[in-house]
Amino acid sequence: MALIAAHPAHAEMDDLVGQALQLQNTGQSDAAYRTLKPQLEARSSDPDFNYIFGLAAADSGHKAEAILAFQRVLAANPEHTQARAELARVYAMAGDIDTAREQFDTVVNDPSLPDPVRQRFDRIVRDYDKQITGGGSSVSGFVDVSGGYDSNINAATDHDTIVIPLFAAFGPGTLGTGAREQGKAFHEVLGGLSGVTAVSRQTRLFASMLGNWRENYDSSAFDQAAVTGTAGVGHTLANRDVLSLSVQAQQFWLGGDSYRLSLGGIGQYTKRLGNGEALSFSAEYFRLNFDGDPLRDADRYGVGASYAGRTFIASISGGHEETRRDAGDHLSFDFARVNLGIEQPVASKLALVAGIAGEVRRYDRADPLFLARRKDEQLDVSLGLKALLSDDIYVRPRLTYSRNWSNFALNDYDRMTASMAVRYEF
Incomplete structure (x- = not known):
């Protein structure tokens, strides 16, 4: 004032x-x-x-x-x-x-x-x-349109043949097209809408809907789409910390067919530290149902912690995904992930955006084909720019690289994408 x-x-x-x-x-x-x-x-x-x-x-x-x-x-x-x-x-x-x-x-x-x-x-x-009275109600959203090239749309190995230990006596087997690395151009559309309304000064209800659709040129078998809905309640405590509980559902399609439905909940506690910084702790549970592949149906449990600064966010998380059928227990695994994301302004309307993440997965039982427990280590790196064209429109050129090391040759791969996106926020 x-x-x-x-x-x-x-x-x-x-x-x-x-x-x-x-x-x-x-x-x-x-x-x-x-x-x-x-x-x-x-x-x-x-x-x-x-x-x-x-x-x-x-x-x-x-x-x-x-x-x-x-x-x-x-x-x-x-x-x-x-x-x-x-x-x-x-x-x-x-x-x-x-x-x-x-x-x-x-x-x-x-x-x-x-x-x-x-x-x-x-x-x-x-x-x-x-x-x-709690701040009233508000609605916000975004639309993001991008296009580019993906060196490995199906996250597959670049080998033409591999030896499967169970059939080692027959020598190397030739992989089909869908199991080998495929590079394609793509375009993608993302959109989201979220709203919040106050119940009281300390308590708010929130909901959001997020959708994305990605189409690969000349390869519809690996087109992807997803819709995610979230609803929950957030409560601000006397010390200005925030406790929130939410439920979430996601439907995922692959190649135009339903692939997976997930249902679950997330609890989060956020400690405000001042100067726009915060420390958060979360726990989640999701039930995963895979269409046509009941051995993959699983319960996923996870916990995490994150620290948000003014220009970066760092997080660590881990948990377990347990298949609901004993016959699929070789697909159950423990996981741990660390992540660092940065958005650093370099000019009045330009920011450098970068991220690096690492994940480790260890599977519970020996795979019946490879006769060993699967072990994966994955590295993800991204680098891009965020250029503001107006108060609510910006463009985002971006490069990403992923490398998954696995003791199963079928799951050992790398992947690079280059894209350009235009985003409108309202």
């Missing part, structure tokens, strides 16, 4: 208060605060001193001292509109919206208040009312 006025209670002031006021008006709040602080005890009954000291303390981050200073001004002069408005502002800065609104109510009812200032304060009071 802009200051109502920068004038003290009396027309005249001494040099010390005048010097502090000049510093305050030129944006040097810290210097103004340091100038007045040594005289606080001696001049605690001076309204001029307290008013300027309150301004300097508020704008330099000393909110408790500012509140006390403005209260001393009002104790000497309850009709000091500027001091009451500033007191309301500091209460709002401190997170006490209820008290801030009460103070502003007193200000806007002052008949001497100029109409333009009254209108501004009316808007502030309406905004506080909205915050008190």
Whole structure:
């Protein structure tokens, strides 16, 4: 909120208060605060001193001292509109919206208040009312269209033949086209819509729908599509930490046919650390149902932790996927994953976007064909740019590389993609 006025209670002031006021008006709040602080005890009954000291303390981050200073001004002069408005502002800065609104109510009812200032304060009071009731409702979304080239659309080996231990006596076997690496151009469309509505000041309901469709040129067998729906509730605790619980469902199609349905839930606790940073802990459970392949049906359990900074996010997660039929237990596995993502501005409308992730998977039982337990280590790297064309449109050129090392030759592969995307957010 802009200051109502920068004038003290009396027309005249001494040099010390005048010097502090000049510093305050030129944006040097810290210097103004340091100038007045040594005289606080001696001049605690001076309204001029307290008013300027309150301004300097508020704008330099000393909110408790500012509140006390403005209260001393009002104790000497309850009709000091500027001091009451500033007191309301500091209460709002401190997170006490209820008290801030009460103070502003007193200000806007002052008949001497100029109409333009009254209108501004009316808007502030309406905004506080909205915050008190939880913030109202909002809807947002995005559409992302991209195209490029994928060196390995089916995440397959580049070998033409492999030896399967169970049939080793027959020599190497020739792999079919679908089991060998295929490079194709592709295009993809992603879209999402999300909404949130307040139940109370601390509790909100949220829901989202995310869809994507990817088509490969001249190879429809590996086209992909998915729809993911999420709904849940988030509750802000007294210390401003957030606890959320949500349910999620996803339908995945491969080659135009239904491939997998997953249903589950996610719980998350987020600790706010200030300066836009946060620490989160999560736990999840999903039931996976594979069409036409009941041996792969599984229950997936996972836990994770992440740290979000202003320009990066780091996370670690792990868990277990357990098939629901003993005959498929060679497909059950433990997993652990670490991830680092960075979005670093390099110009006013340009940011460098990069990521690196590693995952380890260890399977429970020996595979009946390869006569050994499968072991995988995977590395994923991405590098791109995010160029803002307008407030809600940007373009994103991107390169990605994946390498999966496996003791099964059939699952040992690498993959590279190059793409260009245009994204619209609303």
